[in-house]
Amino acid sequence: MCLLLWASRGLWPTRAGHTIEKAALARHTYWRGPLVLAEPERTNYDLRFRLLGFPVRVHPWFWLGSVLLGASALDLGLQYLALWVLVVFVSILVHEFGHALAFRWYGADADVVLYAFGGLAIPSHTVSGRWRRIAVSLAGPAAGFVLCGLVYGSNEALGWVVAVRSRELAFVYGALVSVNLVWGIFNLLPVFPLDGGQVCRELCGMKWRGRGERISLQISFGTALAVVAWSIFCAMDRSNIGAGVLTGLPWWIPRGTIYTAILFALLAMTSYQLLQRTGGYGGGSDDRLPWEK
Numbered sequence: 001m002c003l004l005l006w007a008s009r010g011l012w013p014t015r016a017g018h019t020i021e022k023a024a025l026a027r028h029t030y031w032r033g034p035l036v037l038a039e040p041e042r043t044n045y046d047l048r049f050r051l052l053g054f055p056v057r058v059h060p061w062f063w064l065g066s067v068l069l070g071a072s073a074l075d076l077g078l079q080y081l082a083l084w085v086l087v088v089f090v091s092i093l094v095h096e097f098g099h100a101l102a103f104r105w106y107g108a109d110a111d112v113v114l115y116a117f118g119g120l121a122i123p124s125h126t127v128s129g130r131w132r133r134i135a136v137s138l139a140g141p142a143a144g145f146v147l148c149g150l151v152y153g154s155n156e157a158l159g160w161v162v163a164v165r166s167r168e169l170a171f172v173y174g175a176l177v178s179v180n181l182v183w184g185i186f187n188l189l190p191v192f193p194l195d196g197g198q199v200c201r202e203l204c205g206m207k208w209r210g211r212g213e214r215i216s217l218q219i220s221f222g223t224a225l226a227v228v229a230w231s232i233f234c235a236m237d238r239s240n241i242g243a244g245v246l247t248g249l250p251w252w253i254p255r256g257t258i259y260t261a262i263l264f265a266l267l268a269m270t271s272y273q274l275l276q277r278t279g280g281y282g283g284g285s286d287d288r289l290p291w292e293k
């Protein structure tokens with residue numbers, strides 16, 4: 001399967017012209033690692049449109065990233081690669097609109113940007129309250145699960161994939177269901193800066209206050225390493241090195257690939273670097289938040 005990289009940076013306002021709280025700004029500049037999640041620069045080749053009142057910008061790298069992810073679809077034909085890009089476009093848009101609509105629900109406006117392997121929903125101002133921020137983070141994967149459920153459920157009820165007898169339609173159906181399900185599950189892992197990582201950070205902050213930041217990064221680091229190990233195991237199992245044990249697992253358990261191994265290795269590195277900047281991996285006595293130091 002493909003990797004995912006739509007991280008709702010979500011809670012860090014960056015739009016010029018808005019008054020930004022000092023702490024939030026410091027947090028924005030603080031959270032940087034190998035994967036920089038700043039808003040990508042504007043180019044002359046951006047595709048821009050408005051949807052449901054939200055400005056949407058599609059960076060040219062989005063198309064390149066989608067093509068790279070779906071390169072194997074070329075084996076079936078060029079039209080399948082085009083359909084794959086369409087599926088990724090719709091899926092990431094739906095995910096980001098989940099975040100954007102949640103921002104609107106809590107009184108913030110939002111811009112949606114699709115970029116390289118993911119997207120961003122950038123709010124006009126911060127949403128106050130941990131539970132509200134958790135709801136915003138969960139809204140993205142939830143939107144994807146709803147889309148997956150609608151596509152899957154409607155076919156279960158009406159059998160439209162078989163009825164239409166189109167290989168292209170069957171391809172779109174399979175891609176929509178698996179992309180939205182598997183990417184949603186990966187996105188809920190407690191790994192920074194994925195949506196699950198944001199939720200974990202808020203929950204740890206609730207339980208351990210100042211120490212929560214560091215604990216959530218430790219969880220993020222450990223989980224990311226576990227995904228790397230799982231991905232390598234899956235990649236080996238698929239090749240003739242492995243024993244083929246994956247074939248006995250339910251289909252909905254996400255299989256890792258060499259791409260997820262690389263992605264989560266980068267995410268583990270990000271968490272590790274951030275841990276060092278918060279007082280060192282394994283803890284310390286300084287409980288202040290990074291931007292308070």
Ligand SMILES: [Zn+2]
Pocket residue numbers: 006007008095099137140141187195
């Ligand atoms: Zn998200």
